[in-house]
Amino acid sequence: DTGVSQDPRHKITKRGQNVTFRCDPISEHNRLYWYRQTLGQGPEFLTYFQNEAQLEKSRLLSDRFSAERPKGSFSTLEIQRTEQGDSAMYLCASSLSRVDEKLFFGSGTQLSVL
Amino acid sequence: DQQVKQNSPSLSVQEGRISILNCDYTNSMFDYFLWYKKYPAEGPTFLISISSIKDKNEDGRFTVFLNKSAKHLSLHIVPSQPGDSAVYFCAASDPNTGANSKLTFGKGITLSVRP
Numbered sequence: 001d002t003g004v005s006q007d008p009r010h011k012i013t014k015r016g017q018n019v020t021f022r023c024d025p026i027s028e029h030n031r032l033y034w035y036r037q038t039l040g041q042g043p044e045f046l047t048y049f050q051n052e053a054q055l056e057k058s059r060l061l062s063d064r065f066s067a068e069r070p071k072g073s074f075s076t077l078e079i080q081r082t083e084q085g086d087s088a089m090y091l092c093a094s095s096l097s098r099v100d101e102k103l104f105f106g107s108g109t110q111l112s113v114l
Numbered sequence: 115d116q117q118v119k120q121n122s123p124s125l126s127v128q129e130g131r132i133s134i135l136n137c138d139y140t141n142s143m144f145d146y147f148l149w150y151k152k153y154p155a156e157g158p159t160f161l162i163s164i165s166s167i168k169d170k171n172e173d174g175r176f177t178v179f180l181n182k183s184a185k186h187l188s189l190h191i192v193p194s195q196p197g198d199s200a201v202y203f204c205a206a207s208d209p210n211t212g213a214n215s216k217l218t219f220g221k222g223i224t225l226s227v228r229p
Contacts, residue, residue: 043217048216056216091157102160105159106157107155108156108157
């Protein structure tokens with residue numbers, strides 16, 4: 001399977017704990033995106049990478065959130081000191097950097113903060 | 115501020131009939147529009163797209179229409195099949211945001227196709 005892979009699929013944590021998610025994009029894609037989706041809403045942009053460079057971050061991404069893509073391949077999204085409001089589906093997507101290039105999404109990581 | 119609006123949260127149609135899903139947008143800088151389909155516990159899957167230089171794009175049973183003056187687009191599914199039952203998201207991109215594939219999504223429409 002050469003699609004976008006995310007791990008874990010589900011994560012349950014207690015408030016105040018740190019969590020880290022991983023995303024493996026489609027191998028030839030140089031752009032990688034993180035989105036967040038809450039119940040009843042569409043996916044909301046968090047941040048994106050062009051190769052290893054993080055080029056844009058949404059104001060939704062508070063200081064407790066950090067994303068990396070160290071070698072321009074896989075990416076990690078860490079949330080420190082989780083809060084109940086962080087409970088959501090975290091989606092990763094990748095694309096080529098051509099104009100009008102569509103995003104390919106992974107299945108997401110469902111985070112529940114108790 | 116919701117820049118992409120899908121005002122109808124759900125739609126139910128009979129198998130074999132046409133499904134029409136509507137989407138409105140407010141940002142006149144959007145120039146590329148996409149529809150994604152999402153099943154439960156899966157990520158969104160690309161369905162069809164349209165550039166702002168066109169007013170129609172067709173792919174099999176799926177057709178997207180764009181009315182730029184009204185800032186409105188619609189997805190037509192003909193004929194509808196039970197397997198089309200899913201959440202459909204309208205999305206748009208603004209080339210001035212720095213990443214031409216960064217998408218702004220609507221809230222989605224839940225389509226149910228009755229056998």
